[in-house]
Amino acid sequence: MASLDSLRHLVQTHPIIDNHAHNLLSRDVACDYDSYPLESVTSEAHGRALENARATLPLLRATNQLSELYGSLCETWDDVLAAHSRWVQDDYDGLIRRSLEGTNALLLDDLLSDDDVESYDWHDRFTITATKRIVRIEAVAASVIGDLMSTERKEGETVWSKFRQQFLEAIDRAMDDPAVVGFKSVICYRTGLDVDPYSGDEDLLTASLHRVLDSGTRRSGYRVEEKPLNDWLVQQTLKAITFKKRAGVVKPLQFHTGLGDNDISLVKANPAYLQPLIVQYEHADIVLLHSAYPYTREAGYLACVYPNVYLDLGEVFPMVSREAQEKILRESLEITPTNRLLWSTDGHFHPESFWLANRQFRQALEKVLVEYVQHGDYTVSQAKTAAADILFHNSNRLYRLNLESKYVDGSVLSKAQTSLPSFPLDAFLLKNPDIEFVWMQWVDYTATIRVRMFPIEEFVRIARKQRRVGITLSVCCMLQDDTLLPEGTPTGQFYLEPDLNSLYRNGGLAKSAAPSATVMTFWRTEDGAPLDRCPRTTLRNIVDKLHAEHNIQLKTGFEVEVVFLKPTQDQHTGHVTGYTPAAANHSWSRMTSDTRRLVPLLEEITQTLASIGIKLEQFHAESAPGQFEFVLPPAEPLAATDALLAARQVIAAVAEQHGLHATLHPRPAPEGAGSAAHAHVSITPTTNENAFLAGILKYFQSIAAFTLSSEASYERVRPGIWAGSEWVTWGFQNREAPVRKIEAGHWEFKSLDGLANMYLAMAALLSGGYMGLESNLPLTVKECTVDASTLTSSQRAELGITTPIPKSLAESLDALERAPLDKLLGAEMIKDYVTVKRAEMVRLQAMSLEKRRLWLLERY
Template sequence: MERTASPARPTVDQLRHIASNYPIIDNHAHNLILPSHSETIPFETIATEAQGRALRDTFKSLSHLRAARQLRQLFEVGEDADWDDVLEQRVEWLRSNSERLHQRCFEGVHALLIDDGLAGPEKGYPYDYHDHYTKAPSKRIVRIETVAERLMENLVMDASEDDLGRGKFLQETWVNFTDDFEGEIQEAIEDDNVAGFKSVICYRTGLDIEPEYEQAAKAVGHHFERYVKNCIRKRSYRIEKKHLNDYLVLRTLEILSDRLPRSDSLAKPFQLHTGLGDNDIKLLESNPAFLQSLIENYPQVPFVLLHLSYPYTREAGYLATVYRHVYLDIGEVFPMISRDGQKAVLRQALELVPGSKLMYSSNGRWFPEAYWLANTQFREVWFELLMEYIEKGDLTPYQAIGMTKDILFNNSNVLYDLRYEAVFDETVQAAPKQLTYNSKPDALSPSRSPIATPGLNAPLFNQPGPSATPAPRSVSPYSQPTFPPPPKVPQVYDTQRFDKFKEENPNVKFIYIQWLEYMAKIRSRIVSIKEFTRMVHDGSRIGISQHNTGTLQNNTVTPDVNATEQIYIEPDLRSLRLTDNKDPLPAATVLSYWRSENGSALPGDPRHSLETLVNDLQYNHATSLLIGFEIEVVFLSRNSDMASTDPYSPLTGKYIHGGTFNPEQWLRKPFVSEILIALEETGIDIEQLHAENGNGQYNFILPPQPPLSAMDTLIHARQLIARVAALHGLRATLHPQPFEGVTTAAHARISLHPADRHKQFFVGGVLRHLPAICAFTLPEEESYKSVHDGDDTNRPSRRTQPPLSPTPSDWEFRPLDGLANPYLALCAILAAGLLGLAANENEEPAGVDAVTRLVPRSVGEAVDALRRDGDLREALPRELVQGYLRMKDAEREMLDRMGERERRVFLIERY
């Protein structure tokens, strides 16, 4: 008797084909990062949540080694290629054809649901930009904490300490805040582009959320007041007070429940970060079991527990099994844990959870490869696991196919009411990767109903045949959607920002493109607005000879010069600012990065190095930073007496007392007023101005700002002060001791947020590495003449008191003067502070004498300390430290050949 061929093998092949290629609805992802910020986040973070110095060990983890192998395949490099080879090939792909890389990484992704609250518009692409690479439109997931923080910033950005004393201020702020928050959530509910909502309360205060709304509302008052005061005093809007975080979650759930069209409808889903995350999470409080009472109180709000709640997968699985409106997201464990770990947590999920309650996500962020790795690894591990269940008889191939379609596409499609349909060729072909997708929304009922929601009443894969997306009940209101073509050139600049600036400032005809080199001298190129517009829209840069960054203040060539190579100057449009009306040109000014020919960041670029360290602090330590600089300046007039041995004399005479305006100073008030008005015209606020004790000496105190903004403000303000002084025939100098008994500095007031968690460790790291830091912050021999004279002027660290800063919890770094490159100075301080956080170095200043002894007695001692401080040098870019040290050696040689008077005049004329 003739035997018939078994159908099992073709069905398994079909399962392999579908598991490898079926289109995905990614139910939780984040934005791609803008190219201008891509270098500030380590690429290694696509396969780990490790931070800071712990990131070094990731190279020996199974998750990284596996990801590296797969990336070698993606970038088509040899199996023996190391990580640097992969990175180099990646840069080449981005330079030559970035669209090819993006299209390849998003292959098979039908649609993305994007939480765009992780990266603001200044760092990440807008959510709908990703439509270039998907078959159907992307949708938003609204992060409620980001909504609340942005609203609060808008409400109190102009408020001051005085407002806190007004009787009704806090009450009015509460009413406005809650009204605005409710309005924004309601608006998002009505927005077809919003698929759902999300809370990161797990990161902030944990999942032990007060389940009763009335109790949450009663408890929030005092904590809201503390939050408002913190916003005004520190200009930090991060919400991390338990009762306020609880209230926001409860208020959102109340609004979602109240806005249902029918009693049997379900609200838009509410995602909760659970489990796997960086070290900002309180691990014990990230257990989703805490959520049980909350889930029971809101039965009409679907809850999506993100990231398999790892390592609490079983607890999350229990909730997803016993509550009809709880779902489990399969994300972030791909590619963050090993293959065996991924298989283990999927097994744990499937111990209880129906396939109709599981949904795929990548948790992709920043880099296109992150989405690709998650997609690739999930499909690989999922197929292996299904084959085990089939071989054991727990699943038939048809049931496995149905479960695969549900997890990858159907469950998210129905839960988020997306109404997408994927047309997929299920025929097993020789080249199964060549697929044709068609994105056509199927018009389900306009009202949401639990009857059609998978996991409630409609099992999708318990039938003998393969599952399918529910059939449409009516004709689709629109046909195949069309998407704009991908950009022809990489988007280097924020063209919308620039076009808006041009529209608001039509009189601008020229742009000063500027950058600061190692010796703290501003270099500039002036271009017409027409040429600058072309640069912005073409994504081009200005090429300059590399020797521009390796010459001294008098253009002396140093060993750091390479006359045959170029660097490329890339304006940072965030720093674009009008010049004042004293400028003879109708112009604006912009500060810049240094780039390589292919557009990647140069590791020796001071601006890029600072941004990288700031991002390390923000993303790896959940800590933000505000900094306010002081500009101590001495105004000098040039001596007309040819017989004088000194070409300069101070603007005001003797017997000046700090903080006063005597008759002689009053006569100079119009000149000083001119500076203040010019600063205001360019958008630079002065927190305070006062006369110092020295002849002709004034102190302009700038307000606290985020580091790059503070740096931009400092550089622009210094230039403007010097320019207005020059118009009056005066020299404004930052020389640390232009005359005997007159000392100037550039003290920096620093605030860490949250202060209580990190300030002492950060300051401890700064104190431990202070001798080496001084090589950057006190860069000349003149810088040390007043440090050890018994005066408190340059005490390395002291706590500031009002009115110098908004709160007495800030601290002040004092051994810093106007000869320093402020980028490099702050880089050194941040790098040392990060070392302190990593090592938990907890030191506080023990007194003026004890701390002052940490400051070297000469620039030579400071430079030697930097050469010996291996940890600090390792924490900074190697090229930056080496280039700076070579420049300092050459500069000291040049200055040592000068006499004391010649050297003093040389520095006064340049700083």
């Protein structure tokens, strides 16, 4: 039935606002199962009681469903733990992104824990709109008490008066904070929901506060667990909410109700106890959290008869069985208006808690609403309105989020107008609604960028994981002209997974081309696991390893050096027969008559890059005829490399529109200076910078197999052409050293050019740094202030400069096969890489010098 299909489609794909959740664990502790047991995603039990969770229906159901999330079969909870650990190690961001698919906004109670969790705004990367805060009032009170005990009081100032003033000021600040959209009370846990609606006696409150002070310490903290004081906190918050509402500021108060840990009073968790308070503060919006289970009917009644009460449907998904979830949903619909029902996951710590809650809620909501339509209780239109309200619109209105839902009814997805599963894609298409095609790209071992193009509707299916894109494994042993080497095989494939963080609009293409975008990809195995031979995975792994094991944060920035050439064509065939520089009267950082003619091209490139989100830091003429440099902004290594490739594509496309060819050839004019791809790398903290640099210098010859990846690259390994000269050394602001130190923990690496697979090149550089840190290598190479090739051998020896930069690709590959880089970069990848590069070398050496030069110019 088509109309029911449209209802099912809406329930399963409409974006959601998660109106109550908690922070995720940082990656470092996400597998600390002793402190944060994964079983807690389906159980409120703790300690020994949690050991029984594996025998519960909710956990067994979760075990079966999580196979879908992980992309691998889970038959036991141990399988789940193993899969979770793999995802955390290999792609924690990817696991979170999958778990939050379809989430438009998160409202986080970020005071559940002060330790081991990411900040609320860190979660923004996974949602369409900025994460908002729900302020827990008991945590605010505990914080005020802690501050109170560490500061002196003024003469005549009592503990109570100072606490009262500071608590009210903290609530007032939260009321004025645009990041805060509401408050929460856990009085249900502390003293129960039988809250006195009227403020207590000051002597009683003072005594209550002193008992809290006596029960804690500044080190252990203070748990506010005194009924007079807890009631007062709620009363004062509701007064502030009521007062601010008159000025147009609406921030509800959420109450934990029903289901909870074993320290809750189950009897006093019944929201019916709140009825006097609800009546007293009739102008304050109140949200009853967690379906109030097992008191759903009582909560639904309150939301029905009081206009300031809302019922949240969270936490029971995935904490109870499927039948119980459906029963709770039906009970909530018995008399509660659907515009008073809100959705939340109560997700916390582990990404799986979000995924399971969202998946199971959508399943239950679809079943219940479809049955109501089939029985004539709802029309399809009424059921769809109810679903959209519960999933999105009710929270949007209540918390004054002012968000737009781009959901379009129907089964066919339509560009940015459709709600899509992942934040980067949603946000990108909202800004670029005209996109018709997406190019999925990957870079092989010859640094050839390969591409598959998809209409936007098909790409959305790929992003939703509704279809896969298989690529033959033979690309790991393939040359630029698609020749499969004998060591390769036509059997087997991997799957492209788009990295939605790398989406860029294509810029500079011909005006007749439809609007399109480019996305880089990861390589996945048949079961969805990362493939070690993937260049982007290789880079991401070493970055993560440096962070996890040495607490190193990395930033990378690139300088794009490019030479603009004029093609010369055969008059009869139109084929390109050669190239000449676009500017002959040309030199470094100088404006000449030839350079000025190219200014419109340079400015168009800069403007086009800015239009796709890449804002250059500067651009200028370089030394070789027709050569220019574009300096990109710094970013994390993977993002910086993605931006580098996107920028190069724009430069090449804009140049083509001007009738020019942009080349990355390391030395297109033998008589001119070389053309590089200098990389800036900075590490934080800088404590062990010498060991990091020492590792790179020690393994420099093997690293060069990736950074100087073609025989043509070694045409730059010469003295006197500002390319880093011939010796492995470093120097502060020395531009004739292969490594220029700029400041503490910040270096420029010059022995790198545009023929490199930049993901592998950066991975190799960082691997050298990692090995230096692991071994705490001393920096035996002293600072060099001149071109080391101008020194005598004894002068170089005094500086510890003993290693030459390889003079050929063969030398670098030999060094790579001797070095232990395979432990970090992967033995299979290095084996295939060496095979490809040696075969490429043989292919090029068989050509004449001029044919070889033209062959490379056409491809790079």
